[in-house]
Amino acid sequence: MTTKFTPDHEYIRVEGATGIVGITPYAQDALGDIVFVELPSVGKVLKKGDEAAVVESVKAASEIYAPVSGTVTEVNDALTGNPGLINSDPENEGWIYKIAIADAGEIDSLLDDAAYAELTQ
């Protein structure tokens, strides 16, 4: 199990052919209280860099981009009633969607722990 990051502060936790996508603790802290999450539809085909979801804080809306290409297989419906899960537990209960990874090679181009840590220093 690997977790990779984008420079836009999404993470993708790779479990076999599936990736679990959310935003990093750094990102949730920067956005502040999340009050609404617009989830993608299951079955949606995304290219790397496509807008996949939107999270809204009290102040502003922020797009969440697809870290890799693939098809949305599941979304975190718990966020509809409790968008604050992204703040309280961004890496576990606050996951946003799962994606069937189309091209495993794209994972390698993402940031690893050390590179992401350096970016957010």
Place this chain on the structure above:
Amino acid sequence: MAQSTAETLKTTPLVERHIAAGGRMVPFGGYNLPVQYPTGIMTEHKWTRDYAGLFDVSHMGPSFLVLNNPSGDAEADHAAIAAIIEPLICGDIAGLKPGQIRYTLLLNETGGALDDLMVGRSPLFGGALYIVVNAGTKDGDFARIAAAAGDKAKLTRADGDNALLALQGPEAVNVMAHIAPGAVDLGFMQYAPFEWGGEKLIIARSGYTGEDGFEILVSAGNATKLWDALLADDRVKPIGLGARDSLRLEAGLPLYGHDLNETISPIEAGLGFAVSKRRREAADFPGANRILAEREGGLSRVRVGLIVEGAPAREGAEILDASGAAIGVVTSGGFAPSLGKAIALGFVPPSHAANGTPLQVSVRGRSQSAQVVETPFVPHRYFRKPKAS
């Protein structure tokens, strides 16, 4: 790049306090100010509704307009100073009692709002007004007022040398009782000078949250001392600009540059109350023709409050009628922490402005249900003194 921007920003006397408290500093109105502290906008917002929030609003434009050669007859001097400011605005200043403040609008010749502002009559002297204008418009406003004053009166800016603090919320009055006990006797929209540890404070019972509270002008040199003294009370927490915006939005109060601008009249903005009766009858304010015609129903758009289903509709979102035709635009919108739902202010034709009218808003290309509701979204809780008999 962010650093070079920061260098050109002005700071308030409290900047070090904001940074020490973990404030997230952002540029606003040319100033470096905290948008939030570590607890976040939601917590700050709710704290203000439940207890008392302390805001640094030193970016705003407090000033004094004082007659150059007062006669010594307080009523005649007040009439003279009122006659200088009234041609610029739609409020009745001549009719103010000593210490009374009025919310009014600075208008252009076509009746559009150049700013919204507070004008107070000195509680002590004839021929002196306390005027507080918005940060983004203050230079233009002050130039306009100074030009109107000519050699009859002098406008003295009180920004820069002073800090302006706002203490807002149901506990504000109990906190203020320990700082300036006399201030708790002020009614809503009254002000007076008070002494605090040898220092003069000018305290107004006013604010921008819909709650009871005070706005305090203090010298720059004593600003941190007052800030610290207020925060020493457990009921008080510092509140950033983010919650200031969500609080005023829930209170249905317009934000200049968003819900008000130089094309929008007071009637369109739902601020007809700010066009004083005496001024209406005399029709002696800028844009009176348009404003009086609009008051009689000649309106093409009017500001409404909307409850929005789903994602917040932000400024610029289109408002659609029930059939999907575009009829207006959102001028302020966001999430209302006290209500747990999205709310917005926007402009629509009067035909679609009745409370309960079902509308839609377009957010990221998708239509969402919205409904016209009465503002304020959250009832005001101002402190109104019983009328003296």
